[in-house]
Amino acid sequence: MRAAVVTTPGATPVCTDFPDPEPGQDRPPLRLVGAGLHHIVRGLASGRHYGSEQAYPLVPGVDAVARTGDGRLVYTGFARSPWGTMAELLVTPFEVELPAGADPLAVAAGMNPAMSGWMALAARRKETGGIGTTLVLGATGMSGGLAVRAAMALGAERVVAAGRDPGALESLRGLGVDTVELVATAPDTWAAALGAAVAEARPTLVLDFVWGPVAEAAFAALGTTGTDDGGAPVDYVQIGSLAGTEAALPAALLRSRRVRISGSGAGSVSKAQMIAELPEIIARFGDGTFEAPYTAYPLSRVGEAWAHEGRGRAVIVPD
Incomplete structure (x- = not known):
């Protein structure tokens, strides 16, 4: 062949x-x-x-x-x-x-990136019964953008999309989500921008498609001064590493906040788990979501x- x-x-x-x-x-x-x-x-x-x-x-x-x-x-x-x-x-x-109605080449292009965020969202829904407020880091890439749409489709209370592409962020705002532009030339401002966004409603789920310095900015935004006895737990899920394979994790964040950091990908998610979710994901390509x-x-x-x-x-x- x-x-x-x-x-x-x-x-x-x-x-x-x-x-x-x-x-x-x-x-x-x-x-x-x-x-x-x-x-x-x-x-x-x-x-x-x-x-x-x-x-x-x-x-x-x-x-x-x-x-x-x-x-x-x-x-x-x-x-x-x-x-x-x-x-x-x-x-x-x-x-x-x-x-019926699904473009087969769009499915071929989109199923893998869609699955990356969907699996973390589905796990959260199964564990807690809901999605809560979701922060998506790297939301202007295909995987991140599909994760934003998946979070909305699965009933997230609020979605915050953070990324570097202003045009893609504008499109996401049209879906009714809040956006944070991570200006490419000013990484020192990322923590403040993310902090302002999460101050309104602290996320219960973070989907990180980029890692590296973006993750470090998110850690700083989540780890405001003082303790947080009454705050909701935060699930921070590492999915991709387009911005870097390493990120420094502050010890104080883990002690002062109820934060659980995990990964989602081949190995941490079984093939059986992935296959079980496929019909619902594919259906979203058929209905236009x-x-x-x-x-x-x-x-x-x-x-x-x-x-x-x-x-x-x-x-x-x-x-």
Whole structure:
């Protein structure tokens, strides 16, 4: 079969022949419709992501929309290494049928980023019965923007979206959320800006897609002087690290506030938990709650897709 293939760590994939995937028990191969080029896909292929097996050659891709032998469109993923989803044929352990009206390439582009925030929100809802006030750090990226929409759809009392893209923040304000612009040239002002936003209603849930200095500013905003005996507990969930892989955590914050810091991602969330949430997430693409802009690239142009930048996501499609 034809597939995108990475031969060494850090190499750009090329379209070439690759062995067909080994058949699964009672699971005939699916045919690719579209596979999203997500941040995790690049990280795994390069060997930089903690989940990388660093075994080459490999076919990149963690999820896809595919067509079954009887013509149904399904969302799928978790192909067994070295096979990923950027290939003509896929053998995967699960399938979730797309709802009527859902754009299959938007689903391919958006399901992985949507899942990243949704899983933390769903866990909060299951544990406490509600979402409360939610602060989203990195809300102007695709994952963060979808998390804002997910929080609203799941009944958050208030949503504060923080990010650096003024245009994207303006769009989010149109949805009825509060926004905080983290001016790129003035990181020393971030803590004050976040502090002013959370002073009105301290968040009970923080979804952090960026970490690094943004997380440090958020810690400063949450850790005002004095103790907070009557304050509601805060769940701080680390999801992405686009702004940096390290952040200094003040000891005083942990002692003076009821703060629980955890992570959400592959490994801390099981595959079974992810699959259980997929139908509800996919339904949001069908009813228009979620949108994911994309640019489609045929397999033969996977190298161009690898260099794709911008708000939209690259999606690999068959030639």
